[in-house]
Each structure stands twice: as C-alpha cells, then as structure tokens.
Amino acid sequence: MPIVLIVAETQPDGGLRKASLNALTAGAQLAKAAGAELHAVVLAKDAGAVAAQVKDYGVKVVHAGSAAHLEHGLAEALAPAIADLAASIKADWVGAAATAQGRDTLPRVAARLNAAMATDVTGFTGSGADVAVMRPMWAGAVIAEVKLHTPVKVFTVRTTEFPAAEKSGGGEVKAFAPAAPKLPTKHVEFKEVKSARPNLTEAKVVVSGGRGTKGDFKEIEALADELNAAVGASRAVCDAGWQPNDLQVGQTGKVVAPQLYVAAGISGAIQHLAGMKGSKTIVAINKDPEAPIFQVADYGLVADLFKALPELRTAIKAAK
Numbered sequence: 001m002p003i004v005l006i007v008a009e010t011q012p013d014g015g016l017r018k019a020s021l022n023a024l025t026a027g028a029q030l031a032k033a034a035g036a037e038l039h040a041v042v043l044a045k046d047a048g049a050v051a052a053q054v055k056d057y058g059v060k061v062v063h064a065g066s067a068a069h070l071e072h073g074l075a076e077a078l079a080p081a082i083a084d085l086a087a088s089i090k091a092d093w094v095g096a097a098a099t100a101q102g103r104d105t106l107p108r109v110a111a112r113l114n115a116a117m118a119t120d121v122t123g124f125t126g127s128g129a130d131v132a133v134m135r136p137m138w139a140g141a142v143i144a145e146v147k148l149h150t151p152v153k154v155f156t157v158r159t160t161e162f163p164a165a166e167k168s169g170g171g172e173v174k175a176f177a178p179a180a181p182k183l184p185t186k187h188v189e190f191k192e193v194k195s196a197r198p199n200l201t202e203a204k205v206v207v208s209g210g211r212g213t214k215g216d217f218k219e220i221e222a223l224a225d226e227l228n229a230a231v232g233a234s235r236a237v238c239d240a241g242w243q244p245n246d247l248q249v250g251q252t253g254k255v256v257a258p259q260l261y262v263a264a265g266i267s268g269a270i271q272h273l274a275g276m277k278g279s280k281t282i283v284a285i286n287k288d289p290e291a292p293i294f295q296v297a298d299y300g301l302v303a304d305l306f307k308a309l310p311e312l313r314t315a316i317k318a319a320k
C-alpha cells in the first residue's frame with residue numbers, strides 16, 4: 001500500500017506546532033485519494049511525547065526520531081533524517097505545513113530523494129496513482145493543477161486551506177534513532193519575539209494597517225487589543241520600517257485566514273490579497289471608494305481610518 005508521510009513539527013517549547021494538525025488533515029485527504037496509509041514523523045531531541053500526541057490524529061504509524069542533533073530544528077539536521085526515513089519505509093509522498101521550518105526543510109528532502117516538489121498545496125484532485133495537487137500561482141490569480149511525475153513526491157501545504165485534524169483513534173508509535181550528519185551549520189541562539197497579542201497566523205481576528213496609517217499604528221493596536229486580535233501590516237508598512245517584517249501579510253509575507261480581517265488604509269494590491277482573501281469576514285476602511293480592497297470586502301467603510309477606528313472601538317466597547 002502507498003504511504004503518505006507527514007512531518008509533524010515541534011515548537012521551541014517542545015510542544016506540537018498547531019500548523020502540523022492542518023498538514024495532517026491534508027495528509028489524510030491525500031491518503032484517501034491515493035488509497036494510501038497515513039504516517040507521520042516527529043523529530044526532536046526527545047520526540048516521544050509529541051509522537052504520543054500525534055498518534056491520536058488518525059495516523060497509522062508515527063515515527064519518533066530522537067537525537068541530540070535535532071534539538072534546535074535546523075533544516076540541515078532534519079532533512080537527512082526525513083529523507084532516510086522516507087526511503088526506508090518507501091514513502092510515496094512526503095509533506096509538511098508551509099511554515100518557516102517546512103519551507104526550509106522540505107526542498108532539501110526533495111533534493112535528497114530526487115523527488116519533484118509542489119509548494120503551498122491547497123487541495124488534491126484525482127485518485128490512485130493519478131492524484132494531482134492544486135496550488136496557487138501568480139499571487140493566487142491562478143490555481144494550477146500540478147502532476148508530479150517522480151516516484152517519490154514532496155509537498156508543503158497552505159495550512160489555511162485545511163482544517164486542523166481532530167482526534168480520531170490511536171495509531172502506533174515507532175521509535176528510531178536518526179544518524180547524526182556532519183552539519184555545515186550550528187545553532188547559536190534563539191531569540192523569540194515576545195508579544196502579548198495572539199500569533200498572526202493562528203489568530204481568530206487580525207487588524208492590519210497599510211500606508212494610509214502613515215506609520216501611526218496606535219489606533220490599529222488599540223482596536224486589536226479590544227478584539228484580542230493579532231496586528232498585521234501591508235508590505236508598504238514593513239518596507240518603510242514602520243512595523244517589523246514578521247507582521248507582513250501577503251504573497252511575500254504571511255498567509256492568514258482568520259474569522260475576521262480588518263484592513264485599514266490598505267489599498268488591496270493583488271499581492272496583499274494573496275495573503276488574506278481566504279479570511280471568513282473582511283472589513284475594509286479606506287478613504288478612496290475606488291480602492292480594490294472593497295472588491296473582496298464583506299463590509300466596506302469609505303472613511304478616514306483615524307476617525308473610523310476610534311468610533312469602531314468605542315462601539316465595540318459599548319456592545320460588550
């Protein structure tokens with residue numbers, strides 16, 4: 001029987017990264033279409049606890065690879081361990097969430113396995129050996145159906161397109177000890193950007209500001225805090241150095257799909273839309289009634305954001 005192997009990521013604090021639950025759903029959909037078994041791999045200094053968690057998500061076998069050199073999740077260390085495992089269990093598909101780590105690691109796995117690779121997969125079509133993947137091209141203007149013709153196929157998934165996996169019965173955990181490669185890089189330091197606000201890619205509500213803020217994010221942040229939301233920004237804002245790059249939403253930033261996305265002073269360039277148009281409800285505030293953001297907005301307000309945002313915040317406070 002063919003095997004779909006999903007890489008489940010661990011976080012710096014040692015827990016399972018939420019995005020991997022979305023990747024497991026993608027893996028389950030692919031396994032169903034391809035008539036395959038779903039396996040997962042967890043790699044860490046001690047992979048046991050996370051592997052025991054992952055086995056409950058409809059996975060037949062979780063391969064728990066524990067080794068000291070895997071502690072910091074360096075792509076150079078993870079890739080050989082994943083590729084060696086995939087070769088030894090004869091996996092047909094190897095996938096992971098398109099997180100920073102997934103994007104860094106999976107192309108290296110594909111190179112080692114001489115495999116074709118598709119990134120940012122949003123769905124699967126066909127069945128059996130004929131399964132193809134769907135992926136966005138040209139900033140999401142086109143959804144391509146792509147067939148990978150190598151015996152082993154590698155992919156990353158756009159997590160906003162797949163719901164998080166739910167617990168559905170326990171599989172088996174198989175421990176293995178990945179060989180330590182000669183690493184060309186070494187981990188020096190991990191500096192986490194601490195924020196009291198929710199993580200941008202996981203938040204249920206995102207309030208984003210664009211060039212229209214002129215760099216003044218006070219009202220954006222105040223509304224975000226009122227809604228327990230993450231703060232996002234357009235590239236114009238990050239390029240100007242008004243906000244850090246990790247807040248950028250869009251084609252070359254983060255892809256988000258919250259329940260509510262508020263875009264204030266953002267024109268709605270196609271590259272920005274590529275990162276947020278999957279949001280459930282989009283609210284746009286812009287002075288220009290012709291701004292393209294209104295074409296994707298569920299609620300549009302033609303207004304000055306410096307007037308509208310405080311009014312909105314007061315109304316939300318009163319409604320609470």
Ligand SMILES: Cc1cc2nc3c(=O)[nH]c(=O)nc-3n(C[C@H](O)[C@H](O)[C@H](O)COP(=O)(O)OP(=O)(O)OC[C@H]3O[C@@H](n4cnc5c(N)ncnc54)[C@H](O)[C@@H]3O)c2cc1C
Nearest residue numbers: 210211212234235236250251252253265267271272287305
């Ligand atoms: C290869 C490539 C990749 C890119 N990737 C990204 C990406 O990942 N993310 C991204 O965001 N962009 C990306 N861009 C840039 C993108 O094309 C736009 O330039 C950018 O999104 C514009 O940002 P903005 O909407 O904040 O600014 P602008 O386009 O300048 O829009 C500002 C808006 O604010 C409104 N405004 C001004 N003052 C007020 C006010 N007081 N109240 C209310 N509204 C006001 C204006 O009417 C205007 O619509 C990319 C571009 C390229 C070429």
